[in-house]
Amino acid sequence: MKTRKKKLDEDLLKTALEEENRIRTAFKDKDWAEIKGANSWMIFKVMSEFVEGMEKLAKIGPCVTIFGSARTKPGNVYYKMAEEIAFRLVQHGYGVITGGGPGIMEAGNKGAHRAGGKSVGLNIFLPFEQQGNIYIDKDKLITFDYFFVRKVMFVKYSQGFIVMPGGFGTLDELTEALTLIQTKKIGRFPIVMVGKKYWHGLVDWIKKVLISEKMIHAQDMDLFSVVDTPEDAVKVIEEFYSKYLLSPNF
Structure with a gap:
């Protein structure tokens, strides 16, 4: 019984690792530090769009x-x-x-x-x-x-x-x-x-x-x-x- 449960746990772990690798592969060309930096700079782009829109539409x-x-x-x-x-x-x-x-x-x-x-x-x-x-x-x-x-x-x-x-x-x-x-x-x-x-x-x-x-x-x-x-x-x-x-x- 223990052997069967152990085998099931190993299969689940293997599946989880395969899924994680699949996700990581999808982002293999991405540098996470670069992504985070880009997201930070995006805030300024968003702000600029709000400012331009509000300045023009307020009138x-x-x-x-x-x-x-x-x-x-x-x-x-x-x-x-x-x-x-x-x-x-x-x-x-x-x-x-x-x-x-x-x-x-x-x-x-x-x-x-x-x-x-x-x-x-x-x-x-x-x-x-x-x-x-x-x-x-x-x-x-x-x-x-x-x-x-x-x-x-x-x-x-x-x-x-x-x-x-x-x-x-x-x-x-x-x-x-x-x-x-x-x-x-x-x-x-x-x-x-x-x-x-x-x-x-x-x-x-x-x-x-x-x-x-x-x-x-x-x-x-x-x-x-x-x-x-x-x-x-x-x-x-x-x-x-x-x-x-x-x-x-x-």
């Missing part, structure tokens, strides 16, 4: 951010809607912020540019080299290396989020904003999801799973709105500020 005035897929083509109905929403937002006194790239981001900047309003782009360096679109004001394009710094800028300098159909990045921005508002880490602002058919599955899952499993409160559904038209998207933003600016607790 832009009230803005609404439009999120959505970079893959959306100009002929797509959501591209046209994003452009129209941006145009209407400018008419109501807002500037428009986007992620600075193509697709829905381009549409948002295009609508703001067409309306003669502020058109801001917070671009990000990506492996496929996302470039800032041509509708961003020349002095209002900022490019980031770090997603988390860029996300802080979106939240800090936006008076509302318009969330068009998109992928993981769009969901990331949406759920982070909802989390920050839900946990009262930031003040509440309007979050508008555009496209009832597109967002139906997610909203239905939130109701049937998150609420029923008591992962969130039922009133958390009030943190966002779902609409189908540019008119209604802008109306949610306007009504939010009309209501809360009149409130003594705002």
Whole structure:
């Protein structure tokens, strides 16, 4: 019995050592002191991105951010809607912020540019080299290396989020904003999801799973709105500020 147990322990140890060697092999060309040093210097790069972003964005005035897929083509109905929403937002006194790239981001900047309003782009360096679109004001394009710094800028300098159909990045921005508002880490602002058919599955899952499993409160559904038209998207933003600016607790 002892011999069998000893053999089992030896086999487990051998497996653990093999796994450790596999991991070390993956980093064989890395010098750990160099990695740690690089991480220390990274702090200064992060700081520089925060400083540049805050210095430029502190001057832009009230803005609404439009999120959505970079893959959306100009002929797509959501591209046209994003452009129209941006145009209407400018008419109501807002500037428009986007992620600075193509697709829905381009549409948002295009609508703001067409309306003669502020058109801001917070671009990000990506492996496929996302470039800032041509509708961003020349002095209002900022490019980031770090997603988390860029996300802080979106939240800090936006008076509302318009969330068009998109992928993981769009969901990331949406759920982070909802989390920050839900946990009262930031003040509440309007979050508008555009496209009832597109967002139906997610909203239905939130109701049937998150609420029923008591992962969130039922009133958390009030943190966002779902609409189908540019008119209604802008109306949610306007009504939010009309209501809360009149409130003594705002």
